[in-house]
Amino acid sequence: MKKCKTCAVKFSPSNSMQKVCSPGCAIAYARSDNGKKNAALARKQETAVKKKAFRANDKSWHTKQTQIAVNKRVRERDAGLACISCQKSPKAVYAGHYKSVGAHPELRFNMDNIHVQCYSCNAMLSGNPAEYRKHLINKIGLERVEWLDGPHEAAKYTIDELIAIRKG
Secondary structure: OEEOOOOOOOOOOOOOOOOOOOOHHHHHHHHHHHHHHHHHHHHHHHHHHHHHHHHHOOHHHHHHHHHHHHHHHHHHHOOOOOOOOOOOOOOOOEEEEEOOOOOOOHHHHOHEEEEEOOHHHHHHHHHHHHHHHHHHHHOOOOHHHHHOOOOOOOOOOOOHHHHHHHHH
């Protein structure tokens, strides 16, 4: 014997999944269940609207999204190429910066500064900068590499600039 989820009457179910005693109770149960689902959906949509409003003014979120978009462009541009540092074909492809983001934030989104790297060179060897530079000269030329090495004005990106960079 089971207890009906709608009217609380004890009944003998015809199968193990049956939760209500009659078709009328099934309709009432379905309506109440859908009501809960609709309320949960409304809360979820309200939360999404609040998150979107918060993100509209969150510079760190926009910076992260822009870096993701730029890295994706680098992977597409360099698809099928070997790691810039070790010249091996990478199993996992990373967008490695020649001049690190921490030390040179002004070059963070510069496409000359970002090239495909393998995990080992990017993460384990901190970018493998000596080999990176050698192969980068072959790829983009000495003049552009020297420009990357040179002094740069600090970059303070606005949210609008980050969005423009992201859209590319």
